Amino acid sequence: MIKRTPLYLVMAMAVMLSSLPTLVSCNKDKDKDDSYTYSTSKQTTLVTGFALQKDESVLTNLDSVYFSVDYENGLIYNADSLPVGTDISELKVTLSFMNTVSSAVFNITGATEQADTSITYTSSMSQALDFTGKTTLTVTSTDKEQVKVYEIKVLVHKFNPDSLIWDKSWRRDLPGYNPSADGHKAVQQGDMYRIMVANDEWCELWTSQSPAQGTWERKTLSLPFTPDVPTLAATDEALFVLGTDGMLYTSTDGEEWTSCGVEWYSILGCYGDRVLGITTDGSAYYHDEYPRREDFEPTAVQDGFPVSHSSGMIESDYKWSISQQAMIVGGINAQGKMIADVWGYDGNSWGKISNANSPLPPIADAALFSYYTYKTLSGVRRYARQQTWYVMGGRLADGKLNDKIYLSNTQGVTWIKGDSTMSQASYMPKFYGAQAFVNFETISAAAQGAPRRVKTPVTSWECPFIYLFGGYNDQDDLLPYVWRGVYNRLTNTPVY
Numbered sequence: 001m002i003k004r005t006p007l008y009l010v011m012a013m014a015v016m017l018s019s020l021p022t023l024v025s026c027n028k029d030k031d032k033d034d035s036y037t038y039s040t041s042k043q044t045t046l047v048t049g050f051a052l053q054k055d056e057s058v059l060t061n062l063d064s065v066y067f068s069v070d071y072e073n074g075l076i077y078n079a080d081s082l083p084v085g086t087d088i089s090e091l092k093v094t095l096s097f098m099n100t101v102s103s104a105v106f107n108i109t110g111a112t113e114q115a116d117t118s119i120t121y122t123s124s125m126s127q128a129l130d131f132t133g134k135t136t137l138t139v140t141s142t143d144k145e146q147v148k149v150y151e152i153k154v155l156v157h158k159f160n161p162d163s164l165i166w167d168k169s170w171r172r173d174l175p176g177y178n179p180s181a182d183g184h185k186a187v188q189q190g191d192m193y194r195i196m197v198a199n200d201e202w203c204e205l206w207t208s209q210s211p212a213q214g215t216w217e218r219k220t221l222s223l224p225f226t227p228d229v230p231t232l233a234a235t236d237e238a239l240f241v242l243g244t245d246g247m248l249y250t251s252t253d254g255e256e257w258t259s260c261g262v263e264w265y266s267i268l269g270c271y272g273d274r275v276l277g278i279t280t281d282g283s284a285y286y287h288d289e290y291p292r293r294e295d296f297e298p299t300a301v302q303d304g305f306p307v308s309h310s311s312g313m314i315e316s317d318y319k320w321s322i323s324q325q326a327m328i329v330g331g332i333n334a335q336g337k338m339i340a341d342v343w344g345y346d347g348n349s350w351g352k353i354s355n356a357n358s359p360l361p362p363i364a365d366a367a368l369f370s371y372y373t374y375k376t377l378s379g380v381r382r383y384a385r386q387q388t389w390y391v392m393g394g395r396l397a398d399g400k401l402n403d404k405i406y407l408s409n410t411q412g413v414t415w416i417k418g419d420s421t422m423s424q425a426s427y428m429p430k431f432y433g434a435q436a437f438v439n440f441e442t443i444s445a446a447a448q449g450a451p452r453r454v455k456t457p458v459t460s461w462e463c464p465f466i467y468l469f470g471g472y473n474d475q476d477d478l479l480p481y482v483w484r485g486v487y488n489r490l491t492n493t494p495v496y
Contacts, residue, residue: 042071044141045148049096050076052154059086064382074150076137079493080382081155088154089113090128095121095137102140106152109134161489162374163421164405166428170484174470175216176206177480183229184478186211186435186469190236193437194254195469196229203227205254211439211467211482223257225249230433231267233275233313240275240290242267248277248290260290269313271326271345278307285334287350302350306331306339311368311391312435313345316411323347327412329391330363338362338397342412358415360406366394369436371466373409373422374489383489391415392424393431393471401430401474431479434471438464443491463490 047069054063059082067078082088089112095104104121108114110133119127121137129135131154139148176184176197184197195206195216203221225243232241239251240260248260248267264277265285279288279298285307286298301307310331315324326345333339340362342354354360373388391406405418424430444460466485472478 042148043098044143044146045101045139046071046098047076047095047137047139047150048098049094050152051094053092053094055091058088058091059083062091066382069150071148074148075153076150077153078155081157081161081492084157084160086156088131088156091131091154092126092128093121097139100142102142102144103138104140105138107136107138111135159488160421161492163488164418164423164485165488165491166425166483166485168427172214172482172484174478174480174482175208176204176218177470177478179478181229181478183227184470185229185232186437187232187234187239188437189234189239189254194232194234194239196227196232196241196254198227198229200226207254211437211469212441212465212484219255221255225257225259233267233270235270235273235275237273240267240270248275250275250290262288262290264288266308268310268328269326271313271315271347272324276313276345280307301334302352304333304339304341304352305343305350306341307334308332309364309395310343311366311394314368314370314389316370316387325411327353327368327389329360329368329412330366330394332364338364338395342408342415344412353412354415355413359417360391360415361402362397363391363394363402365432366402367392367434367436367468367471369438369466371438372464372487372490373407374487375409390436390466392436392468393434395432401432403430428483429473429479431468431471431473434479435469437467437469439467440464461493 050067050069052062052065065078065082066080067076069076097104106119106121106129108119108130109116111130112132114130119129131152135152137150137152139150140146174184176195178197180199181197182199184195186193186195191209193208193211197204197206203223205219205221206216207219208216225245225247227249228242228244232239234240237252239254241249242264243249246263246265248262248264249257250260251257263279265280266278268276268278270276274289274291276287276289278301279286285301287301288298289296306328308331310328313326313328315326323346327342329342330339340354340358340360341352342358342360343350344353369390371388371390372385374383375386376382377384386409389408389412394402396402403424405422405424406415407418407422408415440462442460443463463486468483468485470479
């Protein structure tokens with residue numbers, strides 16, 4: 001805002017900012033000379049605030065979009081770009097300055113709607129500006145000795161930030177792929193990733209410290225049993241797998257395996273340092289665990305509980321629970337029926353947690369993983385990351401394969417079906433039995449402009465990527481790829 005400030009206020013400000021160069025000085029003989037000497041400090045032309053005025057026809061909460069002011073590089077911009085398609089050809093603005101200025105003039109060139117022009121800013125200015133071309137702001141100090149030019153960029157996303165990306169160039173060959181394999185399964189054991197691949201005649205173990213790593217260590221195993229590879233599961237310290245005879249085996253390194261002395265029908269997954277599974281006496285099914293706690297006794301499975309072919313089990317913290325929560329989705333129950341239910345485990349017991357109106361279809365061998373989406377904060381044009389559970393792939397009751405993505409940000413209680421922005425890419429094959437992992441990787445970017453709301457510019461950050469390993473197509477053929485995906489907004493420079 002351009003205004004004239006009384007001399008005594010300017011002098012008072014100079015006293016308060018004594019650590020800065022003097023802003024104003026008065027000649028000894030004011031009656032003889034009315035000239036004043038102003039500081040060369042940047043404070044005389046510093047823009048302290050830039051905001052777009054409210055306009056619901058353009059965008060809800062447009063006036064809450066945060067703009068950074070980078071004095072050194074002469075740049076004013078919104079680090080968090082506006083949504084795809086936002087019309088920025090007719091926007092009104094509000095400015096604020098560190099000190100009184102002589103003038104502030106917008107210069108617009110190359111815009112799509114507004115002819116090249118210069119517009120002087122005033123606090124009562126009602127004229128809209130077209131930011132589709134190049135817009136600069138020239139600020140002149142009160143004594144007209146200092147001039148600062150800022151370029152103003154109202155950034156708009158070229159692609160929807162709230163969408164999943166499965167870039168073809170990110171696709172990699174599946175480690176251990178062999179079309180003659182009877183089974184292929186990837187698990188995470190602590191900070192290591194393990195892959196077991198086998199048939200009746202041979203078995204291999206592939207190991208890496210990251211799913212993004214190009215080189216995997218391969219070892220040929222000589223096992224005293226034939227592994228049922230799809231049952232492979234892992235805690236931080238140990239691996240577990242069933243033999244084709246139902247015997248449970250364990251290993252700490254994937255090379256030396258020992259029998260646990262129990263026979264199981266299936267493995268559900270791991271919780272803490274235990275593996276959870278299902279055992280049967282031929283007429284009924286029971287919950288079991290290994291190693292068993294002192295007070296543990298196998299109990300009959302609940303009506304409708306999946307005894308096989310559920311999704312992989314994942315653990316996560318839940319803000320309303322004092323213990324880790326685990327979850328599985330879908331599967332085949334004791335009556336051989338495919339189910340759509342979500343079951344949760346709290347360390348002691350299982351319970352059904354999905355509601356009756358869930359859009360999840362009856363599904364088996366789906367990929368379940370914990371990842372993220374974003375929500376808009378109430379009343380402002382800012383976004384907050386929220387933990388979200390994803391279901392991808394799987395076999396449907398009609399024999400077809402699922403190509404939809406289902407999401408829940410309520411710990412599996414309620415679900416929605418993803419729209420076109422939250423979907424599996426059309427060039428990805430439909431699948432079942434794939435394994436999903438989320439791996440944080442460093443993204444680096446050149447420092448752009450001023451710090452957002454932090455002391456130093458953000459030049460690198462940890463971005464979580466989704467990795468989908470293998471799986472099978474509708475002909476039960478092992479798929480030879482690892483797909484890498486990401487929620488688009490997570491790749492943008494963070495705004496703090």
